[in-house]
Structures are given as structure tokens and as C-alpha cells.
Amino acid sequence: MASTIGDLGEFGLIARVTARFPETDDVILGPGDDAAVVGAPDRRVVATMDVLVEGAHFRRDWSAARDVGHKAVAQNCADVEAMGARPTALLIGLAVPGDLPVAWVDGFTEGVRAECAAAGAAVVGGDTVRSERIAVSVTALGSLDGGRAVTRSGARAGDSVAVTGPLGLSAAGMELLASGVEEEAVEKAGARAALDEHRRPGPPYGAGPRAARAGATAMLDVSDGLLQDLGHIAEASGVAVDVRRSALAPPPGLAEAAALLAGYGHRREAADYMLAGGEDHALAAAFPPGAVPAGWAVIGEIREGRGVTVDGRAPAPSGWDHFG
């Protein structure tokens, strides 16, 4: 029986990865040919791609293979949702070392399958190649189902700024892992959610299309840190964004994680993680006043001007740059 990818071979690996992915009504022709054919009911397709590299975006000692599969799918589907679209199909490129245990690929595949089920999307294709480190590239396709694409550029002064999905937990979780805090201590402190969210961010599926229907004027997925991402809306829309720090209600476990991290020299409050932490894959959007749908928390407003402020003041530098 094959125990490493090298034993399995390229075609064996492809067969193993694509096997047992359920198809959906959006799939006209699934994996196995030169290309797939996916439905685009309103004559438009939303498309986005992210690449995850071992070391930079995940560590095998911090995340199980299944977590990496979940995360790779989640962060791409969050980008589709952020346009106001519904994820329909994914293509997955998997670059793996020849000595990688087949069990890793099986775990990864299971994570992909489970997250696809949560997102309502199907895997329709991909590629497998050999490389020294694991790298995963995911393309997600989506359908606007006749609705409006919500870009970053439509925010207007007077709009409310709102978020849905947990903020700050992923960054706190990464800091817990980087600080070497034992999982038992995390559990005991009630901060388990931070590790979970770092390993398997859970985008609020369905919230994107609902926000579009509610009249969102601008929307994006929070991947680089809330303030940095709101800066993209400010710039694209030609407006200023002001965030009210007191409006940031920490998700369960975040205050506990911050308190635990204080003992490891990280003296930041829960709100700091919410403002600057990355890889949340929550959604942030601007809505006309009164149009904010249920499930979204208003955290600030759009004003005339430019840039992002917190309580009217310039925030400290934040966010991260993978090349910095």
C-alpha cells in the first residue's frame, strides 16, 4: 500500500484527491477532463485565487492536514462571499513533497470536502505537482444569481460600517501557537476558540449575498486585519472610515486569549486583535443608514475625507505584509 506521495504517483494522487467529492447542481462537467464546466446562471462568474505556502501561511506542527484543507477553501469562499456571491466551484492545485505521507493528503482532502459542504461548493478540478514544500493554490468560482456585485468602491459618507463573523481570534490563536502556550493551558483559560479559528476560519456563509440584497455599498473579507482592509474601502471609495473602539464586542474566547497572552509578554487588549489581527475571514461592509441586516454589528461610519481612524484618531500601524 502506498504510504508516501512518491509511492502513489501523480495520477494516483489526482484520483485520490478528486475521489468522493460530491457534485452539486452547479457542476455541468466535473473533474477528469481537460477542464470542468460549471453553471453560471446569470451569465456572470465570480472568480478569485489564493495561494497558501507551508511556513508562511500554515505550519504542519500547528495545523493538522484537515485544518489546512478547511482553511484553503474557507479563505477563498470568503472572497466570493465578499462580492455578494455564492461559492459554486473550486479548483485546487496541490504541490507536495514526494516523501509526504499519503495520510496528510487524505486529511487535507477531508478538510476540503467538509468545508466545501459548508460553503455549498464543489471541487471541479485542479492539479498535483511535486515541490519541496507544501503549497496549495485554490481558485473559487461563484454566482451572483442575478444580484449586484458589491465592490470596495461604493461606500458613501453617512453609511454605517458593520462586520459579521468573528474578529481577532485567528491572530490571537497564531500568537498562542507562536508563544508555545500548551493547548491544555489554552483550554483551561477558555481561549480554545482562538486556536480553532486560526486553524479553521469559519466565514459567515450566506452573509455576503444577503448583505448585497440588503443594499451593501461596499464589502470585503477581513484577511489582512480590519483596519488595513477598511483602508482598502476608504481608498477605493474615496471616503474616510471611522471605527468606534467601544463598539467592538470581542467574540467568546478572545478576551481570555488576550489575558493568557499577557502572561507571555503580549500586552494587547481584545480590541487590538480585532482591529489589527489578520486572517479573520469575517466580512466588513458599508450600508446606508438603517439598512444593516440582522447578524451584522455596526462598528463605525463612513465620513467625508480619506483614511481610517479609530475614535477619530489615526491608529498605530497594523496588518501584515507577507514580504515585509
Next chain:
Amino acid sequence: MASTIGDLGEFGLIARVTARFPETDDVILGPGDDAAVVGAPDRRVVATMDVLVEGAHFRRDWSAARDVGHKAVAQNCADVEAMGARPTALLIGLAVPGDLPVAWVDGFTEGVRAECAAAGAAVVGGDTVRSERIAVSVTALGSLDGGRAVTRSGARAGDSVAVTGPLGLSAAGMELLASGVEEEAVEKAGARAALDEHRRPGPPYGAGPRAARAGATAMLDVSDGLLQDLGHIAEASGVAVDVRRSALAPPPGLAEAAALLAGYGHRREAADYMLAGGEDHALAAAFPPGAVPAGWAVIGEIREGRGVTVDGRAPAPSGWDHFG
């Protein structure tokens, strides 16, 4: 001025890669938001992904950055053509070392731009990340424009097997590079086309949709070697494929390359490269007798049975497996 990718930073790199890509009529929303929106005129989108890794799929000492850009786009667009579709949009994931000269990215981008222009496709998105080795993942989208998707599974006994596009040159070109033959000697021998085709495979753009309209019953792009790829048609269609060796007309430069390589211990005829060489990105298809369109060379026929034969006999093992 930034001279390496590390100097440029992630957002600088994205801006540099996406700048100056011309848009096309298929692009509804181009790069710069969470996702792009691409037209799908007949409510279907064709989608395929390939990953190229430095060392396995290209070498920086054998291929210029611009060549890699051409090749990454060409091999994906060939997959779209092989469905009978027209390439419309690409997403490009670029994983690069921090110490990579910016000039490499500029060259790569220029190759992508030029090949997209040849294919009629636009770059609508992508991602850039840091990695130790260069890896390029490309997703190509396409439109069937109301036509039929040509899969691998429709070939019927009595169909003609035909190819369009140069076969064998890419593999011969790689062997010339691997054998350390000086470019001057290649030039002098009249085998330049082999190096060119290895570095920049030129799929026969437009031939895929024309073949679909002509009634192609099965089609694929020749990427793993003609015999191996015809084996995919045989298996998917439940038929046998017989190739007539005498029908394989070597493209200009291939016989010259084979003759030159004979001096380096590679005793193969031009037809051997055509049968077993990979990365051609020509198209192979089955057509009902009499339906083979202009520009295609008939090289064999579909029969009852299974497997692939050459002049009725089993061929030697061929093709390659990146994990083998």
C-alpha cells in the same frame, strides 16, 4: 528603486503584476477587488488549473522569465481549447523567493501579457506569496459560446484520430537543453524550433472551438505525450486507438533535433518524440470519418477494443509522471 521582490513588498508586487493587463469584452470586473467578475455568455464557464514548479516544470537557466509566463498561460489555455472553448480569463498565483530580482517578475508578466493577447484572454486576478522556489499556478476560464463541450469520452469506432499543432518539438528541446547542446549548435543544425517550442509552446488557438463545431467526438490537449494522452481518450470512450506511424509528419526542425541528439546518445527518431514527448500542447481529437477540419492531420483511427496501439502493435512505455 526596488531590485528584489523583498524590496517591493506584497502589495507592490501585486500592483506590478496586474498593471497594464488589457481588459477584454469578457471582463465585467477586473483585478483589484476580493474577486473578479467574468462574462459567461451561455450560462456556462469552462475552468481548469495547472501548477508549474521551478525545477520540475521549468529551469531558470533554460527558460527566460518571459518564456515561463508564455508557457504558464499557453498550457492552461490549451486545456480550455481542448474542451472546444475559447479562453476568456486567467487568474495567476505567483509564489516567489524574496531575493528574486524584480526583473524576473517583469519578464514573467510580459510573457503572460503577450500569450494572453495571443489567446484572447485577460488576467482578472491572482495572488502573490513568498516561497523558496518559484511556483506558478494558473486558472484559465473559457466560454463555449453556446457550443458543445467536447470531452474525452465520445470517441466511436470508425472515427478518425487527428492532431493539430506541433508534436515532439518540446520534448526534443528539453533533451537538447538537458544534454547541454550549445544554442549555436542547435541553430546551425536547424533545430531552433525545438528550443522555442519547449520554452514557449504555441497552442493552436481557435482550433478547439472549430473542432467542436466540426463535430469532434473526443478531444484533449497533448501534455503527457501523444500515446499516453490518446490512452485517456481510449479509456474514457471505451474504445481502442490505433496510430499510423507513417502518418506522423515531423514539424520543421524536429528531424534536425533528433539527428543532433543522436550525437549525444539519444537514438530516437522524430516519430518517437511525436509519440512519447510531453508538453506539446497540440490538440488531439476524434472526428467522424470525413469531418476532420482543415489544419488537422489524420494520424490514426478509433477501433473497437481498448488501449492504444501503433500500427496495430503495443508501443513501448512512454509519457512521464512528475512523481515517478
